[in-house]
Amino acid sequence: MTDITIVGAGIIGMMVAREYTDLGASVTLIDKNLAGHEASWAGGGMLFPINPEQQPEAVMRLFFESMTFFPKLIQQLYEVTEIDPEWLMSGLLILQSDDVQLLSTWCQQNGVITSQPPTELLSKLGCQPKEPLWLPEIYQVRNPRLLRALKYFLTLRNVTFMENCTLTGVKVKRQRIDKLETTSGLLPVNHLVLATGAWSGDNYQKIFPDKAYPRYMGMDVFPVKGQMIVVKGPQGYLDSIILQDGQYMIPRKDGRIIVGSTVESMVFDKSITTEVRENLTDFMYRLLPDLKKCVVEHQWSGLRPGTISGIPFIGCHQEYENLSFNCGHFRNGLSTSLASAKLLVDLIEKRSPTVDPSPYELNKSNFH
Ligand SMILES: Cc1cc2nc3c(=O)[nH]c(=O)nc-3n(C[C@H](O)[C@H](O)[C@H](O)COP(=O)(O)OP(=O)(O)OC[C@H]3O[C@@H](n4cnc5c(N)ncnc54)[C@H](O)[C@@H]3O)c2cc1C
Known part of the structure; x- marks a missing residue:
């Protein structure tokens, strides 16, 4: 079985996949569309938050750490794929x-x-x-090219892409996500990462449809x-x-x-x-x-x-042991993607994170 299933193949999902391939894991990326064709493609690729002095510190921390990782990533992608992401x-x-x-x-x-x-x-x-x-x-980076290079790189590392496949729900067994309900049928899952960008609030509701709570209160993306x-x-x-x-x-x-x-x-x-x-x-x-x-x-x-807070949700779910999330990067998802991916993998793999994870946690009081 795939070690890790990531739903959402935008910049965030693909960066998490890359971190996992570094660990030799078997990874499946699922997207309702083609990989890298939503916000991550549409963005400008500026690697600096607008009005940085007004940004939450938690966002800037991810930004500064990501910038230290970017040069190595760009070099690696160019060497392996020969696609130039135009990091300038x-x-x-x-x-x-x-x-x-x-x-x-x-x-x-x-x-x-x-x-x-x-x-x-x-x-x-x-x-x-x-x-x-x-x-x-x-x-800056030319984001459509960065995504193309990343996708090719991940394909070379044997990541399975399931495109045009939508997550519609999950089957839960004893506090674990047991199976994914998708438009391509029921899929087994070992660990599920939700990286579905702007759709994450809606998807979170799909995962827990039978519990009543106000819209987006669980995950307000x-x-x-x-x-x-x-x-x-x-x-x-x-x-x-x-x-x-x-x-x-x-x-x-x-x-x-x-x-x-x-x-x-x-x-x-x-x-x-x-x-x-x-x-x-x-x-x-x-x-x-x-x-x-x-x-x-x-x-x-x-x-x-x-x-609402301007801070993304990155972490492991407190109730479902094999569910984690990485979403809500608003205007800064390209510039904060590398550190966000590393932080999540640190948390799932129980390595000590280099960034304090507490600002990115889902608010426990919002759990149903
Ligand atoms: C106009 C614009 C300009 C921007 N400019 C910049 C910039 O200059 N610098 C910067 O750092 N950031 C910028 N951003 C922000 C940045 O693009 C986002 O923060 C980032 O792309 C978010 O990445 P993501 O992977 O979370 O989301 P996405 O790229 O949207 O990926 C989420 C993926 O999840 C998939 N998905 C959703 N629901 C399901 C489901 N149920 N089943 C299967 N798949 C599903 C979607 O199809 C999508 O591919 C900009 C954004 C926009 C729109």
């Missing part, structure tokens, strides 16, 4: 933030380098920012839609990320620029609107008037897994 130190120009002084102090206290913004970059702007902040050592556009800019025109009031432009190596994003609703709706497309293009044209002739190639949306 783009730098981040922040044109406006809620409190520049606070952010600047936060950077100093956390060892995030700031310096004078490059004049060439400032000269391209269609506005004159009052107190721009330049963070030269901020990275809910969808938060973000819409994005991509334009094809001239190659080499922009090589730094620009952020203003929560909206950003992320330049890729080939000249494409990702512009995002919105923070919308709490429903499972991925529709896109002309209004948002116009707002995002206006934002881009205002900041970089040279791009006025560039056309929008594509618009899409993704569902971020939001939580």
Whole structure:
């Protein structure tokens, strides 16, 4: 039997799978869709939380630890798969933030380098920012390529992918998940990891349908839609990320620029609107008037897994000994994925975690 079954093959599920293959475990990844085609694909790939000074410390801890693991991962993926995830130190120009002084102090206290913004970059702007902040050592990754590389890497390590297979429920026997009910039939399970992103609140309810508790109280993970556009800019025109009031432009190596994003609703709706497309293009044209002739190639949306506290749930279930979870990474799932995966595997395998696990626990008082 598979040692570990992970439901949800987004960045989080795949990173957990990678940790387990390092241990020589037999791993099955199940996804209702194709692997890596939901939020993890839709995201921008910026490896730095927006407004870090306002983020819970528990999120920033995962971020900083993940960043120490990224270089080795990228090198390993490239060597094994020859797919380049385009891990780039783009730098981040922040044109406006809620409190520049606070952010600047936060950077100093956390060892995030700031310096004078490059004049060439400032000269391209269609506005004159009052107190721009330049963070030269901020990275990005081209997330669709990272996911493709990870999937190929895991396939080479004999991970079984069951795509287009939806978890619909579980059969429980003596405080253990005994079988998974899926659209591909009943599956045996040794240990189940729930890594189903924005669907985790709903899936948690599917797992425990007969117990009455308020919606999402057990695991309050809910969808938060973000819409994005991509334009094809001239190659080499922009090589730094620009952020203003929560909206950003992320330049890729080939000249494409990702512009995002919105923070919308709490429903499972991925529709896109002309209004948002116009707002995002206006934002881009205002900041970089040279791009006025560039056309929008594509618009899409993704569902971020939001939580009320802003902190993901990572840990082992207190009642069901072979159930654990890793979900609710909201806007930071790519940047915190490596440490989140390692933390969960440390906990399941009863190794001492390098990160204090308590902030990520499911609240016991919410158990039914
Ligand atoms: C527009 C946008 C921009 C973003 N930008 C960034 C950024 O720049 N940097 C950053 O760090 N983060 C960013 N994020 C956030 C990041 O993308 C998410 O936090 C992260 O992708 C969450 O990963 P996940 O694996 O938990 O979720 P997902 O990638 O959504 O994966 C969950 C998977 O579970 C599957 N699933 C759900 N239910 C079931 C079921 N019942 N049975 C089987 N499979 C199921 C889904 O099909 C899906 O593939 C952004 C997100 C969006 C939407």
